[in-house]
Amino acid sequence: xxxSQVGILVVDDxxxxxxxxxxxxxxxxxxxxxAADANEALRKLQEASWDIVLLDIRLPGIDGLELxxxxxEIDPSLVIIMITAYASVESAVQALKQGAFDYVTKPIDPDxxxxxxxxxxxxxxxxxxxxxxxxxxxxxxxxxEIIGQTPAMKQVFELxxxxxxxxxxxxxxxxxxxxxxxxxxxxxxxxxxxxxxxITVNCGAFPETLLESELFGHERGxxxxxxxxxxxxxxxxxxxxxFLDEIGDIPAKMQAxxxxxxxxxxxxxxxxxxxxxxDFRLICATNKDLEKEMREGRFREDLYYRINVFTIYLPxxxxxxxxxxxxxxxxxxxxxxxxxxxxxxxxPEAMEKLMAYDWPGNVRELENAIERAMVVGRPPVIRPEDxxxxxxxxxxxxxxxxxxxxxxxRSHIEKILLKTDWNITRAASILKIxxxxxxxxxxxxxxxxxx
Amino acid sequence: MTGRIYxxxxxxxxxxxxxxxxxxxxxxxxxxxxxxxxxxDPSRAFDRFRNQFRSTELLAQLLEEAPADAIRILxxxxxxxxxxxxxxxxxxxxxxxxxxxxxCFRLKNELFGIPPDNHLLQTRLLKEAIxxxxxxxxxxxxxxPFCVMRVSTYVEEIDxxxxxxxxxxxxxxxxxxxxxxxxxxxxxxx
Numbered sequence: 001x002x003x004s005q006v007g008i009l010v011v012d013d014x015x016x017x018x019x020x021x022x023x024x025x026x027x028x029x030x031x032x033x034x035a036a037d038a039n040e041a042l043r044k045l046q047e048a049s050w051d052i053v054l055l056d057i058r059l060p061g062i063d064g065l066e067l068x069x070x071x072x073e074i075d076p077s078l079v080i081i082m083i084t085a086y087a088s089v090e091s092a093v094q095a096l097k098q099g100a101f102d103y104v105t106k107p108i109d110p111d112x113x114x115x116x117x118x119x120x121x122x123x124x125x126x127x128x129x130x131x132x133x134x135x136x137x138x139x140x141x142x143x144x145e146i147i148g149q150t151p152a153m154k155q156v157f158e159l160x161x162x163x164x165x166x167x168x169x170x171x172x173x174x175x176x177x178x179x180x181x182x183x184x185x186x187x188x189x190x191x192x193x194x195x196x197x198x199i200t201v202n203c204g205a206f207p208e209t210l211l212e213s214e215l216f217g218h219e220r221g222x223x224x225x226x227x228x229x230x231x232x233x234x235x236x237x238x239x240x241x242x243f244l245d246e247i248g249d250i251p252a253k254m255q256a257x258x259x260x261x262x263x264x265x266x267x268x269x270x271x272x273x274x275x276x277x278x279d280f281r282l283i284c285a286t287n288k289d290l291e292k293e294m295r296e297g298r299f300r301e302d303l304y305y306r307i308n309v310f311t312i313y314l315p316x317x318x319x320x321x322x323x324x325x326x327x328x329x330x331x332x333x334x335x336x337x338x339x340x341x342x343x344x345x346x347x348p349e350a351m352e353k354l355m356a357y358d359w360p361g362n363v364r365e366l367e368n369a370i371e372r373a374m375v376v377g378r379p380p381v382i383r384p385e386d387x388x389x390x391x392x393x394x395x396x397x398x399x400x401x402x403x404x405x406x407x408x409x410r411s412h413i414e415k416i417l418l419k420t421d422w423n424i425t426r427a428a429s430i431l432k433i434x435x436x437x438x439x440x441x442x443x444x445x446x447x448x449x450x451x
Numbered sequence: 452m453t454g455r456i457y458x459x460x461x462x463x464x465x466x467x468x469x470x471x472x473x474x475x476x477x478x479x480x481x482x483x484x485x486x487x488x489x490x491x492d493p494s495r496a497f498d499r500f501r502n503q504f505r506s507t508e509l510l511a512q513l514l515e516e517a518p519a520d521a522i523r524i525l526x527x528x529x530x531x532x533x534x535x536x537x538x539x540x541x542x543x544x545x546x547x548x549x550x551x552x553x554x555c556f557r558l559k560n561e562l563f564g565i566p567p568d569n570h571l572l573q574t575r576l577l578k579e580a581i582x583x584x585x586x587x588x589x590x591x592x593x594x595x596p597f598c599v600m601r602v603s604t605y606v607e608e609i610d611x612x613x614x615x616x617x618x619x620x621x622x623x624x625x626x627x628x629x630x631x632x633x634x635x636x637x638x639x640x641x
Contacts, residue, residue: 014535016535020536021536027544027546027602029592106535107501107537109538111604111605114604
């Protein structure tokens with residue numbers, strides 16, 4: 001902030017004080033004006049914009065404290081510094097309670113005055129920067145729009161709005177690729193915690209020990225390779241939201257630790273004994289059948305009930321096909337802008353193909369399909385041949401079709417691979433076969449990961 | 452243009468070399484400077500409750516006594532100066548006016564319990580004199596840590612900065628001097 005852009009108004013009934021401070025601030029390069037009483041001050045406050053007001057507590061007529069109240073009504077962002085002729089603690093305390101930035105006693109030490117103004121300007125600058133950053137956050141969170149017009153999605157939006165205002169734990173359920181993280185972000189950005197971070201942990205992505213240090217952090221020397229102290233995600237989420245994705249994949253031991261943290265909001269870092277408190281809102285997501293996991297002893301019942309307070313189900317894309325054109329066009333526009341490619345339409349035949357497909361990978365798969373079509377397609381239209389899948393291959397066999405055991409095995413393996421996003425370890429564990437066997441079967445049936 | 456900057460000792464004779472100060476001021480501003488004792492009465496500026504002297508009153512007396520050809524008039528004193536709202540001032544100047552005053556009272560080492568150093572005192576007084584005269588030519592405080600127009604509320608800050616203007620302040624000053632009647636600044640020399 002340039003000094004000449006900072007406006008200071010001095011309000012004091014003593015001419016010598018006005019003159020001296022006027023000169024002081026002018027010499028310092030500020031824009032400055034003076035007023036001898038409250039009426040003159042109020043008039044000048046309305047005529048021009050000011051950043052800092054130096055205000056004598058004792059003024060004839062309307063006194064300084066009353067004037068301070070009125071100024072705050074006109075412009076609450078003004079930084080007000082009170083001047084008192086003698087150390088009147090009560091009025092100074094009163095002024096501070098009313099929101100004054102600071103107060104000084106006459107005569108003022110030049111050095112104090114210098115610091116006071118520097119701090120006031122800094123305060124003003126930080127406030128302005130804060131407003132700017134908040135606007136930026138709001139713009140960014142608006143950019144992540146969730147698209148959907150079907151009744152099922154409208155209900156989801158309604159639930160997001162309802163639960164965002166509360167601090168309640170939320171469980172988001174839905175197949176892979178339905179946009180669970182987007183919903184978590186929407187809840188966060190509509191909550192009172194939105195100016196604090198949302199911290200995401202993908203619980204399925206770490207081996208047990210790494211997940212522990214990821215969540216709880218660790219002290220220096222806690223284990224081989226722990227050269228520095230590291231804050232965990234629980235600590236980083238303080239004030240904000242902790243989003244635990246794939247909560248169903250969390251190992252049994254960690255489930256107990258996590259439950260304790262959720263209940264007490266306290267924990268220690270790995271290898272440490274200092275108790276750390278963190279105030280976070282918890283959002284979990286899973287594509288697993290948690291009830292089944294619980295029945296089969298892989299998921300703790302107490303943790304299940306602790307996280308299953310408010311549930312939002314995200315319907316798979318095939319259950320809200322009416323949203324496909326909307327989503328497809330949205331992705332088309334986004335990629336067209338990003339790739340700078342003038343594709344502006346999806347041909348009716350291509351759209352028909354998109355509508356007929358089952359989308360086992362849901363919105364994510366649709367997004368990838370459109371991205372690929374944008375790469376291979378010729379402007380200005382996306383055509384059916386630009387789309388990377390064959391409808392016939394993916395359509396589910398109806399019950400009365402006669403199929404061999406091999407056909408059933410092939411389509412079942414293919415389905416599981418798609419659901420796990422071709423994660424061989426997870427697919428093998430779901431199919432209850434080892435990975436080598438799964439690789440052999442992939443080779444045997446000539447299965448290929450979609451582009 | 453004819454005219455001078457008058458350097459006026461007030462109260463007791465100062466221990467510093469006034470001739471040297473006048474010469475350096477002349478070099479910085481490109482205006483002849485001379486030492487001129489005048490009849491300034493400090494007792495009129497004395498405040499017996501604060502045991503200090505009102506600098507504004509002394510500025511007024513300097514203006515009254517200023518010779519007709521004075522472009523600027525600078526008072527130098529060892530009195531403890533103040534303006535009513537502040538506990539003390541090192542000096543005071545009329546922003547874009549004619550008069551300035553600087554005191555060496557708070558520039559002395561003795562005030563901080565260290566042995567006197569007359570050379571250091573002279574350097575500090577010179578910097579503050581050029582600083583206050585800078586204000587009379589419309590210059591405001593500068594962020595350059597070495598520029599003489601840098602604000603200083605501690606003597607350490609005075610010691611840190613230089614006794615000359617930074618390029619930016621020098622440009623401003625040149626413009627003011629040219630308007631005043633064709634004074635051209637020479638490149639800085641100490």
